[in-house]
């Protein structure tokens with residue numbers, strides 16, 4: 001039986017005027033655009049959830065929380081992430097560490113990174129030091145560079161308890 005498993009996740013949401021901006025469970029009240037989605041649209045939580053589910057071999061976020069299900073309309077994605085943690089733990093794993101790269105022009109992420117780490121760590125039941133969030137920009141290239149979307153890449157490592 002494996003001691004460690006690794007998974008990756010990717011998510012992209014269109015940025016829309018007047019939409020609440022929530023990234024990594026942190027609200028950016030001064031940002032004029034926010035990620036469109038069936039839930040609160042937080043692509044950091046979604047990419048991390050897919051990385052964790054992938055590592056555990058449990059499919060993807062759309063399988064567990066379909067966007068056709070009214071239960072998840074406007075859902076707090078931190079809550080979805082903590083449900084994913086429950087699924088992963090029920091399968092006999094615990095979270096080792098996670099790392100996410102957020103590619104977006106807006107908002108400026110750096111000042112909020114410690115708060116994101118705290119929120120995400122709370123949802124995952126780990127220490128903030130086990131959660132990494134990094135922001136980067138599209139440098140004018142592609143849909144991220146034009147400010148049309150926010151894209152997140154994530155990886156997660158799972159461990160067997162006691163390993």
Ligand code: MG
Nearest residue numbers: 011012043046
């Ligand atoms: Mg998503």
